Amino acid sequence: MTVRLYHGSISSCSQKVRMALAEKGVAFTGTVLNLRAGDQYDPEYRKLNPGAVVPTLVNGAEVIIESTVINEYIDEAFSGPALKPASPAERASMRGWTKQLDESLHGAVVILSFCIAFRNDFLPKTAEDMTSFYARMNNPEKEKFYREAIAMGMDHAGFIPAVHRYRKLLQDMEAALAGRDWLAGRSFSLADIGIAPYLTRLEQLGLAGMWADKAHVAAWYERARQRPSYQTAVTDWLVAPAVAAMQEAGKAAWPRIRGILKS
Ligand SMILES: N[C@@H](CCC(=O)N[C@@H](CS)C(=O)NCC(=O)O)C(=O)O
Numbered sequence: 564m565t566v567r568l569y570h571g572s573i574s575s576c577s578q579k580v581r582m583a584l585a586e587k588g589v590a591f592t593g594t595v596l597n598l599r600a601g602d603q604y605d606p607e608y609r610k611l612n613p614g615a616v617v618p619t620l621v622n623g624a625e626v627i628i629e630s631t632v633i634n635e636y637i638d639e640a641f642s643g644p645a646l647k648p649a650s651p652a653e654r655a656s657m658r659g660w661t662k663q664l665d666e667s668l669h670g671a672v673v674i675l676s677f678c679i680a681f682r683n684d685f686l687p688k689t690a691e692d693m694t695s696f697y698a699r700m701n702n703p704e705k706e707k708f709y710r711e712a713i714a715m716g717m718d719h720a721g722f723i724p725a726v727h728r729y730r731k732l733l734q735d736m737e738a739a740l741a742g743r744d745w746l747a748g749r750s751f752s753l754a755d756i757g758i759a760p761y762l763t764r765l766e767q768l769g770l771a772g773m774w775a776d777k778a779h780v781a782a783w784y785e786r787a788r789q790r791p792s793y794q795t796a797v798t799d800w801l802v803a804p805a806v807a808a809m810q811e812a813g814k815a816a817w818p819r820i821r822g823i824l825k826s
Pocket of ligand 1: 571574575576577598603615616617618628629630631665669
């Protein structure tokens with residue numbers, strides 16, 4: 564049966580799913596969507612993923628969306644090492660981390676990435692280009708966010724709360740990782756796979772200083788990065804100019820973020 568993944572090269576949710584596939588040793592055929600060009604708004608793609616986002620996993624006749632759900636599916640549908648801890652308590656802990664991603668961390672990373680860096684890709688576009696982009700997007704709430712983030716950058720109302728959300732995550736991680744190697748307990752799990760790409764994005768934005776005083780987080784991130792699946796799923800897909808643009812934009816953001824962290 565062919566496994567097909569619709570994904571984005573540097574998208575955090577795609578990195579997360581590619582990492583789960585790599586850990587399980589599942590080969591897949593990929594369709595890479597150019598998110599900045601709006602490939603995700605294609606009506607044919609929306610039939611698979613009505614929210615017009617990546618990733619989407621298609622396994623034979625089964626279409627699975629939502630990266631957290633996809634990763635649980637991957638763990639259950641394919642053989643290979645278990646990515647969910649064996650004990651109910653550790654499994655609950657794992658879901659505590661992945662739930663946070665869906666409820667608030669993903670939103671926070673979108674705000675930080677967009678307000679610091681991604682808006683720069685849209686600033687040179689003409690009003691006509693943006694009108695046709697928003698027409699294809701066909702999502703008033705998302706359009707409002709794009710308009711505000713492009714216009715306001717780091718002055719966007721959601722920026723400071725997004726930094727505070729990450730500060731809380733890093734504090735929680737530091738506490739959880741004191742005395743254990745992985746977020747949900749003794750074994751590497753979907754919690755680590757889920758969170759690692761979200762630190763990668765901060766790093767790409769030049770914000771690794773956010774965990775400079777957190778030795779357990781730093782050691783955990785290094786352990787996660789050393790896994791062959793991180794190389795296959797994250798490093799091998801990096802697009803050098805996009806990362807360079809994030810790093811350049813992040814230089815201006817770091818002093819501001821450092822100030823917010825102290826507030
Ligand atoms: N909750 C969804 C979020 C998916 C999502 O927002 N994906 C981003 C990339 S990480 C995307 O497709 N962005 C393009 C857009 O919003 O237009 C999931 O976990 O799969």
